[in-house]
Amino acid sequence: MKTRIPPAGSLLLGLAASLALGAAAAAAPAVTTFSLDNGLQGVVIEDHRAPAATHMVWYKVGAADEEPGFSGMAHFLEHLTFKGTETFASGDFSRIIADHGGVDNAGTTHEYTTYYQRIAPQWLPLVMEMEAERMSRLDVDAEQVDVERRVVLEERMSRVDSDPVERFGEEMKAALYKNHRYRVPAIGWRHEIESLSLDKAVEFYRRHYGPNRAVLVVAGDVDPEQVEAWARAYYGPLAPIAGERPPRAREPASYAARRVEMRDARVVLPLFQRFYATATTADPVDGPALALLAQILGSNDSADSRLRRALIEGEEAPAAYAGARYQGEMADIGTFSIFAFPKDASVDMNLVESIVDREIARMIAEGPAEQELARAKTIILSDALFAQDNQFNLAERYGAALAVGRTIEEVEAWPDRLRAVTPEQVAAAAGRWLKIERSVTGRLQAAQTESAP
Amino acid sequence: MTAAARRPFRPLPLRSARLREALRLLRGAGLALLLGAAVATTAREAAAQPDPAEGPQEIVTPKGLSVWLKYEPSLPAVALNAQFGGGGLSADAPDRRGASFLIGGLLEEGAGDLDARSFQNARDELGARIVYMTASEDLSITVWSPSEHLGEVMDLVRLSLASPRFDPEAVALVKAQSTALMRHQGADAQNLAEMAFLKRLFPDDPYSSDYRGGEADYAKLTREDLLEAMPRLTDRDRLIVSAVGDVTPERLAELVDAAFGDLAAGGARSLPPARTAQAPGILREIVDREQSMIVFGHGGIENDDPDYEAARVMTHVLGGYGANSRLNAALRDKRGMTYAVSAGLRSYDRAGVVMGMVAVANERVDEAIGVLREEWTRMAEEGPTEAELERSKRYLIGSFGLGISSNMGLSEFLVRSRSQGLGIDYIRTRNEAIAAVTLEDAKRVAARLLKPEELVFSVVGGEPLPAGTEPRPPGEAAPPP
Numbered sequence: 001m002k003t004r005i006p007p008a009g010s011l012l013l014g015l016a017a018s019l020a021l022g023a024a025a026a027a028a029p030a031v032t033t034f035s036l037d038n039g040l041q042g043v044v045i046e047d048h049r050a051p052a053a054t055h056m057v058w059y060k061v062g063a064a065d066e067e068p069g070f071s072g073m074a075h076f077l078e079h080l081t082f083k084g085t086e087t088f089a090s091g092d093f094s095r096i097i098a099d100h101g102g103v104d105n106a107g108t109t110h111e112y113t114t115y116y117q118r119i120a121p122q123w124l125p126l127v128m129e130m131e132a133e134r135m136s137r138l139d140v141d142a143e144q145v146d147v148e149r150r151v152v153l154e155e156r157m158s159r160v161d162s163d164p165v166e167r168f169g170e171e172m173k174a175a176l177y178k179n180h181r182y183r184v185p186a187i188g189w190r191h192e193i194e195s196l197s198l199d200k201a202v203e204f205y206r207r208h209y210g211p212n213r214a215v216l217v218v219a220g221d222v223d224p225e226q227v228e229a230w231a232r233a234y235y236g237p238l239a240p241i242a243g244e245r246p247p248r249a250r251e252p253a254s255y256a257a258r259r260v261e262m263r264d265a266r267v268v269l270p271l272f273q274r275f276y277a278t279a280t281t282a283d284p285v286d287g288p289a290l291a292l293l294a295q296i297l298g299s300n301d302s303a304d305s306r307l308r309r310a311l312i313e314g315e316e317a318p319a320a321y322a323g324a325r326y327q328g329e330m331a332d333i334g335t336f337s338i339f340a341f342p343k344d345a346s347v348d349m350n351l352v353e354s355i356v357d358r359e360i361a362r363m364i365a366e367g368p369a370e371q372e373l374a375r376a377k378t379i380i381l382s383d384a385l386f387a388q389d390n391q392f393n394l395a396e397r398y399g400a401a402l403a404v405g406r407t408i409e410e411v412e413a414w415p416d417r418l419r420a421v422t423p424e425q426v427a428a429a430a431g432r433w434l435k436i437e438r439s440v441t442g443r444l445q446a447a448q449t450e451s452a453p
Numbered sequence: 454m455t456a457a458a459r460r461p462f463r464p465l466p467l468r469s470a471r472l473r474e475a476l477r478l479l480r481g482a483g484l485a486l487l488l489g490a491a492v493a494t495t496a497r498e499a500a501a502q503p504d505p506a507e508g509p510q511e512i513v514t515p516k517g518l519s520v521w522l523k524y525e526p527s528l529p530a531v532a533l534n535a536q537f538g539g540g541g542l543s544a545d546a547p548d549r550r551g552a553s554f555l556i557g558g559l560l561e562e563g564a565g566d567l568d569a570r571s572f573q574n575a576r577d578e579l580g581a582r583i584v585y586m587t588a589s590e591d592l593s594i595t596v597w598s599p600s601e602h603l604g605e606v607m608d609l610v611r612l613s614l615a616s617p618r619f620d621p622e623a624v625a626l627v628k629a630q631s632t633a634l635m636r637h638q639g640a641d642a643q644n645l646a647e648m649a650f651l652k653r654l655f656p657d658d659p660y661s662s663d664y665r666g667g668e669a670d671y672a673k674l675t676r677e678d679l680l681e682a683m684p685r686l687t688d689r690d691r692l693i694v695s696a697v698g699d700v701t702p703e704r705l706a707e708l709v710d711a712a713f714g715d716l717a718a719g720g721a722r723s724l725p726p727a728r729t730a731q732a733p734g735i736l737r738e739i740v741d742r743e744q745s746m747i748v749f750g751h752g753g754i755e756n757d758d759p760d761y762e763a764a765r766v767m768t769h770v771l772g773g774y775g776a777n778s779r780l781n782a783a784l785r786d787k788r789g790m791t792y793a794v795s796a797g798l799r800s801y802d803r804a805g806v807v808m809g810m811v812a813v814a815n816e817r818v819d820e821a822i823g824v825l826r827e828e829w830t831r832m833a834e835e836g837p838t839e840a841e842l843e844r845s846k847r848y849l850i851g852s853f854g855l856g857i858s859s860n861m862g863l864s865e866f867l868v869r870s871r872s873q874g875l876g877i878d879y880i881r882t883r884n885e886a887i888a889a890v891t892l893e894d895a896k897r898v899a900a901r902l903l904k905p906e907e908l909v910f911s912v913v914g915g916e917p918l919p920a921g922t923e924p925r926p927p928g929e930a931a932p933p934p
Contacts, residue, residue, distance in 0.1 A: 098844070101851010320632070385580065389532065
């Protein structure tokens with residue numbers, strides 16, 4: 001076991017005197033790590049304010065690891081893991097957690113599948129007993145499978161098919177990635193979900209679930225040594241699975257700007273979007289530079305945002321909302337995205353797009369102002385203190401980072417890396433990654449009533 | 454796996470209310486990657502088990518304001534919630550609907566000598582969050598600040614309430630955003646179903662109106678209208694404040710007085726009690742959707758009712774959080790009809806309602822309504838079983854501590870308890886009250902509260918497909934009308 005005391009101020013900035021959060025730096029969370037012989041990686045985050053704990057298991061397998069033709073398998077399996085193990089009957093997991101005053105849930109992304117419980121700390125051994133079952137002794141009640149497939153189809157209907165903006169997002173991603181499985185939605189295409197079988201799900205489970213493919217994160221009012229001892233007792237005996245995660249298909253070089261035009265009768269607000277395929281947070285310079293770039297270009301809640309100034313403010317303002325976002329905590333490829341909701345259907349989308357292009361070109365040519373960059377750093381770094389208020393969010397931050405292949409060292413180095421970024425580096429990252437041939441540009445508009453396609 | 458309500462479990466970062474709306478417009482747009490097997494928790498039930506020895510304390514400031522504080526020094530930060538009773542439904546002048554809603558968006562858009570950019574930059578440079586939000590029955594201000602900057606942050610709050618600028622550019626911006634938002638809401642199945650439900654339940658009461666207004670309302674509103682509404686929206690007498698964090702009672706009293714102590718008192722209007730109508734039936738609005746949203750329920754009980762905790766335990770069995778409710782078993786686990794169903798008590802200031810929500814495929818709406826009626830009737834007639842009751846109590850008691858394990862979670866719990874007229878000791882008595890609920894209580898309250906014959910079903914969605922037809926494949930556009 002390794003106890004890590006982050007250097008003072010590592011999670012928060014000391015910046016210039018005018019932008020100070022000095023004393024707050026003392027509050028870095030106590031994070032302890034360990035690993036078991038079978039490969040399970042453990043992280044313990046102490047928070048002793050209240051008798052509450054968070055337990056998370058992150059499997060390093062997600063929708064991007066599915067075979068062609070079986071989209072939605074990782075998520076379908078996640079649902080099925082609640083339908084019985086060798087020791088526990090279908091529905092027991094959630095019922096037992098609730099009976100002990102806890103809440104549980106799970107989630108699946110392209111990168112990982114995660115299961116969590118929030119519960120009083122004295123029940124952690126019980127939680128681990130159940131999660132160890134899920135990790136290695138799944139025994140799904142076959143009678144539940146057809147009903148659960150229908151539930152997943154209803155989920156897809158609720159989340160995606162009933163919302164044109166979601167469908168548009170799926171089309172955008174399918175155009176952005178040519179070869180990587182990021183192009184397929186994590187929930188799966190409807191026609192492929194319909195044909196997912198229990199046999200194939202079990203095969204997927206055997207190939208991917210095991211202690212050596214998992215990260216355990218426990219946060220809350222706990223003693224790290226006790227957590228490690230429990231983990232050893234419950235997860236320690238499980239055999240690792242053979243082999244490494246199969247390699248994923250990689251993206252080839254990109255030569256063409258792509259465009260997606262979608263019309264849908266249900267659209268009430270048109271939407272402009274652009275996605276760029278970029279570096280991930282594994283890049284020690286461009287990762288933090290892109291995070292700052294998103295803040296400067298399109299923070300949604302700062303009047304300082306350049307996209308707000310260019311698109312939302314003033315007499316001619318063509319948009320009601322606009323923003324930018326960097327999703328860099330990914331295993332293979334990051335995404336930098338820009339969105340704008342034009343005020344109404346009469347707004348010229350070409351105008352919106354030309355303003356976005358102009359702002360990006362200006363950023364590449366001139367970079368951000370010193371003060372602008374300093375403020376962006378303060379905002380992002382102050383999020384760290386806020387994140388610390390909530391053990392669940394903190395646990396999620398570590399779990400997600402480790403699940404996509406970042407290390408604890410990288411997580412802890414992030415604030416310093418962010419602080420070190422210069423205006424020139426922001427401009428350089430923008431120039432390197434916000435290239436039109438690395439992007440897809442999309443317009444979502446209402447279908448014309450007379451000439452619906 | 455589990456299923457439940459409508460609110461995503463993952464809280465959005467504490468940022469401006471308008472940002473939250475913008476993100477909701479975007480939902481995923483291919484960006485939201487996390488697919489929960491289930492979502493949700495209800496605000497009321499995600500609350501807390503504190504150490505009674507260190508309960509919150511009441512502070513009365515020199516200017517006579519009362520604040521509930523839980524001193525919590527382990528993080529160098531303070532979470533503070535200020536809430537003014539009243540809100541959009543009572544603060545808007547007749548024929549000036551939407552004014553309070555716009556104000557909620559405008560309070561961060563400049564105050565005193567600071568224009569919008571200067572105000573927000575000052576806030577951001579302090580590493581703080583200040584979120585203003587007008588709701589139907591309150592105006593809330595949620596503050597998160599490093600403790601060393603709390604004084605400066607509260608001074609921004611003071612300025613925003615004492616000298617809001619409502620600059621023409623800011624007003625135009627917030628009007629444009631609100632217009633876009635309300636246009637979106639006008640096509641949102643859940644919103645439409647809920648509004649139709651409330652109209653049916655509260656005819657002729659402000660509850661049947663959407664205080665947020667819309668484009669036509671905003672067109673009428675002037676800067677003067679907004680200024681004129683401020684005293685009704687920020688009545689000192691209707692203010693409650695809670696805080697949790699690294700601040701002493703003396704310091705907090707001083708800062709609360711500075712921020713709120715000089716506001717005018719007595720501006721807020723009181724509305725007469727509301728009565729729920731008995732108007733059972735199925736309301737149907739056809740919009741182009743492949744799934745229908747059903748909001749269902751009828752009049753309920755208010756939170757000062759002696760049966761309130763018993764009703765909470767009983768409705769948790771019926772439609773509460775997670776995989777274990779009767780409705781979830783019947784609709785999701787047994788029939789695969791939905792991803793999420795929930796039902797429970799909803800407390801308004803002047804009325805109580807029992808209501809729930811579920812989304813199902815269009816062709817299964819009638820079947821779903823049948824199952825909901827059946828479960829409602831079974832619970833009304835038989836109440837929960839002993840085992841269900843015990844399970845429900847164990848969950849409600851045990852999970853109480855989880856939601857208030859963060860400073861922000863606890864401060865929100867305190868201000869919410871207070872706004873519902875509960876005492877400062879509710880944090881201790883709440884679990885005792887739940888433990889005391891007997892099977893007899895639960896059965897009595899089920900018979901008293903649940904009235905299958907009064908159920909209103911508000912359905913918004915597409916038309917049921919003719920028998921034997923397949924649903925449209927995704928990506929294929931709707932056929933022309």
